[in-house]
Amino acid sequence: MKTIIITGGAGFIGSHVVRLFVEKYPEYKIINVDKLTYAGNLANLKDIEDRPNYEFVKADICDFDKMYELMQTRKADGIIHLAAESHVDRSIKDPFTFAQTNVLGTLSLLQAAKLYWESLPEGYEGKRFYHISTDEVYGALELTKPEGDKDGRGPYGDEFFVETTKYTPHSPYSASKASSDHFVRAFHDTYGMPTIVTNCSNNYGPYQFPEKLIPLFINNIRHRKPLPVYGKGENVRDWLYVVDHARAIDTIFHKGRIADTYNIGGFNEWKNIDIVRTLIRVTDRLLGREEGADMDLITYVTDRAGHDLRYAIDSTKLKRELGWEPSLQFEEGIEKTVRWYLDNQDWLDNVTSGDYQQYYEKMYANR
Numbered sequence: 001m002k003t004i005i006i007t008g009g010a011g012f013i014g015s016h017v018v019r020l021f022v023e024k025y026p027e028y029k030i031i032n033v034d035k036l037t038y039a040g041n042l043a044n045l046k047d048i049e050d051r052p053n054y055e056f057v058k059a060d061i062c063d064f065d066k067m068y069e070l071m072q073t074r075k076a077d078g079i080i081h082l083a084a085e086s087h088v089d090r091s092i093k094d095p096f097t098f099a100q101t102n103v104l105g106t107l108s109l110l111q112a113a114k115l116y117w118e119s120l121p122e123g124y125e126g127k128r129f130y131h132i133s134t135d136e137v138y139g140a141l142e143l144t145k146p147e148g149d150k151d152g153r154g155p156y157g158d159e160f161f162v163e164t165t166k167y168t169p170h171s172p173y174s175a176s177k178a179s180s181d182h183f184v185r186a187f188h189d190t191y192g193m194p195t196i197v198t199n200c201s202n203n204y205g206p207y208q209f210p211e212k213l214i215p216l217f218i219n220n221i222r223h224r225k226p227l228p229v230y231g232k233g234e235n236v237r238d239w240l241y242v243v244d245h246a247r248a249i250d251t252i253f254h255k256g257r258i259a260d261t262y263n264i265g266g267f268n269e270w271k272n273i274d275i276v277r278t279l280i281r282v283t284d285r286l287l288g289r290e291e292g293a294d295m296d297l298i299t300y301v302t303d304r305a306g307h308d309l310r311y312a313i314d315s316t317k318l319k320r321e322l323g324w325e326p327s328l329q330f331e332e333g334i335e336k337t338v339r340w341y342l343d344n345q346d347w348l349d350n351v352t353s354g355d356y357q358q359y360y361e362k363m364y365a366n367r
């Protein structure tokens with residue numbers, strides 16, 4: 001493998017993947033292709049931007065001609081595709097953008113890779129199209145143990161998403177991701193393209209845009225702003241530290257079986273309200289406030305439309321076949337994460353200024 005295009009590398013997960021590949025594989029050329037939407041930020045990659053094996057190209061994955069030109073001029077051997085619209089609440093307000101980028105953008109990238117690789121004497125030999133997807137395509141699980149059973153394998157229910165779980169997306173976001181996953185698999189089945197798809201649980205860690213639960217709430221606690229908990233805060237999510245996701249992507253890109261699917265997760269289910277209480281306690285402590293002093297910031301607001309109740313991913317296959325395991329316990333990961341956002345207020349201020357601030361204000365004005 002010589003040249004790898006990573007799409008969405010200026011976003012949250014993409015920036016961790018780019019950093020890992022640039023640092024770990026000096027012999028590879030890493031091309032970060034990103035449109036720099038509100039969620040893309042080159043400040044996420046300041047520490048590696050001058051590395052000789054790194055190049056940034058500002059481009060829209062929906063621009064087929066540009067994608068084809070990049071495949072040809074950079075002679076790309078592999079693609080790790082993360083570029084997407086990723087926030088469920090935005091997808092509820094503006095589903096078209098999600099269909100555009102997530103479905104048509106993925107298709108444009110697939111077609112560009114297909115035309116370029118099929119033009120080579122070796123064809124698809126040694127090539128790889130790796131598509132990053134989400135557990136949300138599987139739909140929602142029942143919450144059969146609402147009180148929680150922390151000793152159980154699934155503290156809130158015995159059912160898990162496995163690689164063969166039927167796709168049942170509920171939000172425009174998950175519907176668009178499901179559609180793109182189907183296109184990727186269709187390119188393998190129809191043209192023989194060497195594809196891989198992985199479905200990961202909720203990520204947390206540094207550089208996540210503060211419209212998502214964890215960074216939004218840490219920032220609000222710091223500034224003593226209300227914490228808008230949707231519904232009763234009883235929805236369950238399965239959380240993985242972002243660097244562990246990037247490590248999994250590295251493992252699967254190099255050792256995963258072509259045309260296969262792997263679930264990525266850390267068996268780490270939490271009710272939203274318990275996460276929020278943990279964030280308050282940790283943030284208060286790190287700011288030198290009385291631990292738990294900010295509990296009164298919790299504000300229950302109208303539930304998200306179509307809010308999936310429970311996600312829980314079974315990543316046994318990835319552990320068994322490729323030996324990947326998460327490296328961080330949640331308590332340690334959350335402590336690191338809160339500390340990072342508190343130490344990087346400039347980064348937060350930068351991304352929450354301007355356009356995004358107006359969007360945020362409009363979005364919560366009617367709650």
Ligand code: NAD
Pocket residue numbers: 007008009010011012013014033034035036037038039040041059060061062081082083084085086087101105132133134135177199200201202203204208209
């Ligand atoms: P993000 O929103 O933080 O970043 C997305 C990046 O894609 C941004 O840099 C943005 O500028 C870029 N982008 C958007 N539209 C583009 C376009 N048309 N052309 C080129 N670049 C474009 O997202 P994230 O949370 O880092 O998620 C990355 C991927 O991982 C997504 O495919 C998402 O579905 C998937 N995923 C995310 C999570 C999670 O918890 N965040 C979990 C599982 C899977």
Ligand code: TYD
Pocket residue numbers: 087088089202211212213214216228229230231233235236237272304
């Ligand atoms: P989010 O970070 O948007 O990720 P996803 O919707 O992809 O799981 O939300 C995580 C959970 O937190 C989800 O159940 C919705 C909930 N949530 C709130 O209660 N309030 C908020 O302001 C946000 C952004 C999310």
